[in-house]
Amino acid sequence: MKNFNNNEHPHRRYNPLLDEWILVSPHRAKRPWQGQSEAVVEKHRPQHDANCYLCSGNVRANGVKNEDYSDCYVFENDYSALLKDDVFFEKEDTHLFQQKPERGINKVVCFSPNHALTLAEMGVNSIEKVVQTWAEQYIELGNYDFINYVQIFENKGSIMGCSNPHPHGQIWAQSSLPTQVERTQKSLRSYFEKNKRSLLQDYLELELEKQERIVIENEHFAVLVPFWATWPYEAMIISKRHFGTIIAMSQEERSAFAEIIKSITVKYDNLFETSFPYSSGIHQAPTDRVAHPEWHFHMHFYPPLLRSASVKKFMVGYEMLGEAQRDITPEQSAAILRNLPNVHYKTKNQ
Numbered sequence: 001m002k003n004f005n006n007n008e009h010p011h012r013r014y015n016p017l018l019d020e021w022i023l024v025s026p027h028r029a030k031r032p033w034q035g036q037s038e039a040v041v042e043k044h045r046p047q048h049d050a051n052c053y054l055c056s057g058n059v060r061a062n063g064v065k066n067e068d069y070s071d072c073y074v075f076e077n078d079y080s081a082l083l084k085d086d087v088f089f090e091k092e093d094t095h096l097f098q099q100k101p102e103r104g105i106n107k108v109v110c111f112s113p114n115h116a117l118t119l120a121e122m123g124v125n126s127i128e129k130v131v132q133t134w135a136e137q138y139i140e141l142g143n144y145d146f147i148n149y150v151q152i153f154e155n156k157g158s159i160m161g162c163s164n165p166h167p168h169g170q171i172w173a174q175s176s177l178p179t180q181v182e183r184t185q186k187s188l189r190s191y192f193e194k195n196k197r198s199l200l201q202d203y204l205e206l207e208l209e210k211q212e213r214i215v216i217e218n219e220h221f222a223v224l225v226p227f228w229a230t231w232p233y234e235a236m237i238i239s240k241r242h243f244g245t246i247i248a249m250s251q252e253e254r255s256a257f258a259e260i261i262k263s264i265t266v267k268y269d270n271l272f273e274t275s276f277p278y279s280s281g282i283h284q285a286p287t288d289r290v291a292h293p294e295w296h297f298h299m300h301f302y303p304p305l306l307r308s309a310s311v312k313k314f315m316v317g318y319e320m321l322g323e324a325q326r327d328i329t330p331e332q333s334a335a336i337l338r339n340l341p342n343v344h345y346k347t348k349n350q
Contacts, residue, residue, distance in 0.1 A: 016228075022228055025326070026327065056073070076106065076108075082105065104174035118275055124255070131249075137171055142173075149286045150287055153169060153171075198296040200242075218259055219256060221239055232303070233271065233336075237261070245297060266344045268337075272309035277304060280302070283298050284297050
């Protein structure tokens with residue numbers, strides 16, 4: 001019988017945030033991936049695109065004209081998935097056909113008036129204005145009596161279904177807790193009630209001791225590839241101090257958060273020397289006017305690329321019918337990201 005080696009033998013890893021398992025098959029990648037780069041033609045984008053419905057001063061599809069904004073710009077989504085309307089609803093008396101109305105507000109957050117940029121190419125000061133805008137929106141939307149959760153997120157790249165390359169993200173605020181958030185809250189609360197400590201604070205302390213999956217850190221935040229990561233180069237930003245929401249950040253923490261966002265997005269772009277696609281989002285305490293000492297502020301990055309700028313990891317077959325599976329181990333992908341340059345590949349020769 002062989003001795004177990006998690007870099008060689010198939011095994012499952014537990015995700016304590018979602019209370020689920022993932023299959024890891026490291027024998028399918030016998031050595032750390034060398035970061036093979038394939039040529040990808042990137043379209044040159046102007047700083048202002050007259051046909052872009054997010055650019056400053058342009059008219060959107062519904063006839064509304066954008067402000068001539070100079071940094072962040074926020075507006076209610078013209079094609080919202082959620083509506084503010086309060087509707088009468090008579091509940092059906094069966095547990096097999098459950099449904100209920102869902103109220104909410106959807107907003108678009110333009111990060112910059114410069115159509116050609118991404119977060120990775122923006123300055124830290126400009127990203128800090130984005131963080132400030134997120135905080136303001138968390139407060140504003142949370143003040144609605146029917147809003148109980150504010151989900152801040154970004155879909156970057158056409159491969160992630162983003163139809164407009166202008167630097168922007170979205171905010172979906174709603175009356176219910178989204179399923180992933182509700183599962184996370186349940187796990188965080190269970191751990192806090194048992195240990196009187198934050199699950200992610202204890203987890204981060206262990207990760208900082210081991211340094212196996214840490215990608216980059218500063219005084220207030222760390223970026224790591226989670227022990228239970230599903231996507232090849234998945235990452236999390238976790239605050240070193242235990243607090244639950246973006247509005248609890250000090251000014252120093254806000255600046256450090258902007259800095260760490262810049263750092264991980266630059267490393268992503270440098271991996272395959274392309275504008276790296278991902279879905280990212282902040283997980284934080286609900287706005288339901290209830291104390292949530294169990295919550296610990298963190299941000300997820302879920303990028304789909306696997307071997308190159310044009311090879312995507314698909315969740316199909318076994319992943320859809322059984323459970324999530326990955327080949328390259330989190331330790332290997334963390335090492336690859338950690339060793340990448342901190343200067344964006346587009347500016348390294350400047």
